[in-house]
Amino acid sequence: MDVQSMHIANGIINGPVSVLFLAVSAIALAVCVSKARADLDDRLAPMAGLVAAFIFAVQMLNFQVLPGVSGHLLGGTLAVILVGPWVGALCVATVLIVQCLLFADGGLTAIGLNVFNMAILGTAVAYLLVAALLRILPKSPAGLGATALIASVIGVVVAAMGFVGQYALGGTTELSLAGIAGTMAGVHVLIGIGEGLIAATTVVTVARVRPDLVYALRRYRTTRPAVHKKPEGVTA
Template identity: 80%
Template structure:
């Protein structure tokens, strides 16, 4: 039987813990929506729609990672590179809600758990690593692709360990927690590599064609140093212009 990671189904985590994380997810998304207002403009708003549509489409495609185990794009790192952490979390959450309500992909009672893991933890971990790596790696399409690859693996594994924490709090079966943690981490490293290749290819392509649409490049590229007034005046004098 084929097992799909990473959506949590109904009944795996008890109702109390599921309700707590549903409330947490709602509060986290409200905060993201509040912070996203500062980022949204005529350029980012349509880009957010395109990112959400792309993640939704690619999440429908599963890839095999182990016999009997398949995975799909979570999209957190891809989203934060292109549209930033706040809008990115909202994009991933929108996809998860639509998938749950229309395609029964992930349990309804587990929706808060899935949003917490994939839209909050996954995007946060991915963005923190992107922010760190882009301070040392070149802000080029290749550097951005390498950043997206590494951050995707970390973000996916972090999201999987969010489930481990939730299972520790309210798992409905008696499985060894170290076994659950190790199995989830090992499986999601492989899923993260697959996701990273997709994310790296996508963001590098966008960066080559329209670097102005990539949030991470706008956010972490240093602005050009201002030309000192004396230098500008000297240049104008040498070229015959007014001093």
């Protein structure tokens, strides 16, 4: 099995499990399309295009993690922070489908598996973490950067563990499940740190220049209660 990428090749997972996750991913993406309509506006639509293009570019770059082992970034946390969970999942899924069809990056029969792990599972975990952390950390560029780093590391590892779960259900090779889990977890912790640093740098830069374009800041900023002034001439 190739451990150089999060993308699953044809034949690694058997047919029934692949079809199951294709159906699950299709349903999840349909929900995302329905929910995304409420978020898309003149500000978010162009940002979604930029996010998808950025994720496409960084996913095409493989970097060495250990001797003989390399990986690539996923971009789910970055997408969630900048354009929200529904649009973010669609951005990642679009990139994965284009990479599969045009560059044979990931098997055609495994497209549902890959979309589930990276666009659905990884993005959902990132969204939950971002929502939780921004209720604790300062809603400032620094707090946003810390959120991006933490959510990226955990989101990438969980997405990698999604493959381990799929392999447990329908793996077709003789490799040890424990060995696969250990390798995937160890490698993707390092990948997550690299992704987190890039995501943090990107969102901090955008937040400092155009905070109104950052979905997470708009969605989770603290609203202060209104102060009602007493009319002039009225005494308590």
